[in-house]
Amino acid sequence: MSENTTTVTDNDTNAQVAAVGTLEHLDPHTLELETNVRDDAALDADFVASIKEHGVLNPIAAVRGHDGVVRVRAGQRRTLAAREAGLTSVPVYVRPAGATDDKAQVVERVSEQIVENDRRRELTEAQRARGIQQMLDAGASVTKVAKKLSIGRDTVKSVATAAGSQAAMEALDAGQLSLSEAAVLSEFDDDPDAIMRLLEVAGTNRFEHRVAEIRQDRAAQQAYQEAAASYTEQGYTVVEDFPAYGDTTCVELRYLRTPEGEAATDEHVTDPAHWAVCLTEVEGYVDTETGEPVDAHDIDWHARFSATVAEGKHDPSSVTEVVVWEADWLCTDYAAAGLVLCDSLAKRVEALAREDSDHHADDSSDQDAEAREAAAAEAARRERRKVIALNKLGEAAQQVRRQFITDKILARKTAPKGAAMFVASCLTRDVRLIEEHHGGQISAELLGASDSTAVTKMVAELPATGDGRAQVITLALVLGALEARTGKDAWRGSGWGHYVGAAELLRFLADNGYPLADIERVILGEQTADALYDSLTEQSEPAEDD
Structure with a gap:
């Protein structure tokens, strides 16, 4: 039964043919679908939900054949979705069939279906x-x-x-x-x-x-600014890099002596007017519960691989790694500070001042030694900066990686393809894998549980048909253990002695759609650490003006 609510005239592009159409409300189950150039309706749950919520907003275009059957010409997805949503009435703009022979009908149908789809413009x-x-x-x-x-x-x-x-x-x-x-x-x-x-x-x-x-960079920059502020508030100048060797306008504390020849120490840093400070980011440790600093030498790192901790040592799981800003003092006026240059630096300055070529020749060996010392110091600083920078990338990648594991791997009802082989391979190659590194806690976190006890309960509450989910939880135990072995410094190859580790973890995740970060490609040997660090320093350098 139909209800004619509107009568309209539809002209073809040449304004030669006029066909009277009617807007009718029909049961979608009574409509017949014409052959459509869209050979896959590709209904999705969101589209069906939208039709159920709002109904069909744009009328379906149909033709009434000479046999009286209403056939959908444009709007097959709306028709199918309306049926699936349980609608009993949809708006349909019905026209009489125009063409009389089969071939003409095909041309008319296909042209209208293509034009109806091609002329749409989606919202941006x-x-x-x-x-x-x-x-x-x-x-x-x-x-x-x-x-x-x-x-x-x-x-x-x-x-x-x-x-x-x-x-x-x-x-x-x-x-x-x-x-x-x-x-x-x-x-x-x-x-x-x-x-x-x-x-x-x-x-x-x-x-x-x-x-x-970027979040890591911003956090580090904020920490640096806070550390720098603690010195500028006292009147000290904060510089971003060390001066060149031989620059007497800014001399490192280690190159200064007292008038009596004793090495200058922090105790001689008294008047902020004569001193600057260069802050270097280093890694330190604090007791997780008390916040008290812990010397790295007082941590029993071997406890990561066993259940016992040496007497008088800290368990690695009881400490938290933190950023510490180490201050190196630089004197901007050593004479005013009551200090003198060390002998080697004083000789170099005197030689440069006199421009005495003979003296240069006599002291060439000393100067070569000084140059080597300065170069070694700079190389050490570069290596330290590289470690800090790449560790930050490792920590950033860890956050993204673990979120991927939680959302894309462990949220599933069944384990992804290849998971059973992966788990079997890891456990047979390294039988102690899930006993080490306190990986159980990480596994729990990846599963959204508070601790290992909660994971045990999770398994106990599975129904008799829960084999699929049980396999996912087993996979979580292996992934958590491997994550525990994949610290932010895994790029340094710190997995010595392990049969399985970061590389196996990353390959499995990549096979399941995880996009590897550059630092993770270093772990897999696809890129070198030095090349990655060089690219970072190039990006951070300001562009030169043309």
């Missing part, structure tokens, strides 16, 4: 975001908007976040990034350099890694 991400924001501004809750649009709550929240960022909305307008990426971009509104770095990888699988790396 920016337009969609502004529309969602209008709904939120009108008082709709996140939950209501998500239901109305059949999208996730997280997507709505992303829009609410991105809409407040001019940079994010401009990037959306330009089609440079997705809604979820735009929400992240808004976090860095006050940092044009960070925004540029993120836009470089928007739309790629490098985006999450870049976000984690």
Whole structure:
């Protein structure tokens, strides 16, 4: 039964044929689907949910054949979704069949189906975001908007976040990034350099890694500024790098002596007017419970591989690694500070002042030794900077990697393809794997549990049909143990003595869709640590003016 509500005239492009159509409300189950050039309707749950929530908003286009049957010409997805959603009435714009012979009908049907699909223009991400924001501004809750649009709550929240960022909305307008990426971009509104770095990888699988790396950089920079402030507040000058050897306007404390020839010490750093400080980031440890500093030599690192801790030593699991800013003093006026240069530096300065070639020749061996010492010191500083920089990348990658394991691997009802072979290979090659490194706690965290006891309960509560999920939990135990062996410094090859470790973990994850970070490629031998560090230093150097 139909209800004719509107009569319209449909002209062809040459204005020669006029066909009267009617807008009718019909049961989608009574409609017959014509052959369609879209050979895969590809219905998805979100589309069906949208049809169930709103009904069919755009009328389905159909023709009524000479036999009286209404056949869908454009709108097969809407028809199928309406059936699946349980609708009993949908709007249908029905026209009489135009062509009379079979071949003409095919030409008419196919041309209309192609044109109907080709002439659509999807909303841009920016337009969609502004529309969602209008709904939120009108008082709709996140939950209501998500239901109305059949999208996730997280997507709505992303829009609410991105809409407040001019940079994010401009990037959306330009089609440079997705809604979820735009929400992240808004976090860095006050940092044009960070925004540029993120836009470089928007739309790629490098985006999450870049976000984690930038967050690490910002945290380190904030820590540096706080450390520097503690010295500037006392009147000291903070410099970013060490002076060149022989620069008497800024001399390292180790090259200074008292008038009596004794080595200068921190006790001689008294007047801030004569001193500067260079802060170097180093790794230190504190007791996790008390916060008290712990010397690295007082930690029983062997306890990572056994259940016992040496007497008088700290268990590695009881300490937390922290950043410590080590101060190196530089004297900007050693004479005013009551100090003198060490003999080797004094001779070098005197020789340069006199421009005495003979003296240069006589002292060439001393100067060569000094040059070697200075070069060695700089090489040591570079190596220390490299370790710090690459460890930060390792820590950033760890955050992204563990989130991937939780969301993409362990949230499944069944283990991914190849998981059983992977678990069997790891456990048969290294039978003590899940007993070491306190990996049980990491496994629990990856599963969203508080501790190993909670994981045990998780298994005990599985139904008799829970074999699939049980395999996922078993995989979690292996992944957690391997994660425990994949510290932020795993790029240094610190897995000596292990049969399985970081490399096996990364290869398994990569095979399951995980995008490797550059630092993880170093672990796999696809890139060298020095090459990666050199690329980082090149990126951080300011561009030269043309």
